[in-house]
Amino acid sequence: EAGVTQSPTHLIKTRGQQATLRCSPISGHTSVYWYQQALGLGLQFLLWYDEGEERNRGNFPPRFSGRQFPNYSSELNVNALELEDSALYLCASRRWGGGNEAFFGQGTRLTVV
């Protein structure tokens, strides 16, 4: 069974540009989570999608946005990139329902120069 896949693996953007990151969940998982992991920091919750809807949002500015498609894949968009947006962006998928484990992809390393 395929795990969570993320693309691209690495992304280099210039300050002020937009970045689009993609995530395909494990088959049968309807929930997709996005986390930001900056160097030396823990995983910070960004966004949670389930059944095509945004269910919860972390403490990030509106320029971080996303969506979930009918096939449950998801996209994270970051507008007006800032240097401090450089981080490892992780996607996780999970079956709906509390207590079930989330499985992570390998992440997208975003570098803003």
Place this chain on the structure above:
Amino acid sequence: EDQVTQSPEALRLQEGESSSLNCSYTVSGLRGLFWYRQDPGKGPEFLFTLYSAGEEKEKERLKATLTKKESFLHITAPKPEDSATYLCAVQAGSSGNTPLVFGKGTRLSVIA
């Protein structure tokens, strides 16, 4: 506010030297506590889920336990390949509509 605190931040062990990592949490109704392993530059790898105080789970040299306020990850006779950052996360709340909250992790180095 739900909080997860892991200690120590870093731990250096000799191969075969057993030890424990701690995860303390304050949540409004625990629905699950999760342990992950993360290698540098990679995504976290799921290890265990614990649901209620007194529960224990084992996998190879790792054993996770849970009380009402904390969880421990015991590492028995570690090997260099156990070197990684170990993350603890909780899901809280009365419904399933909450994300996982992570601690900052414990960076484990096992020296041969």
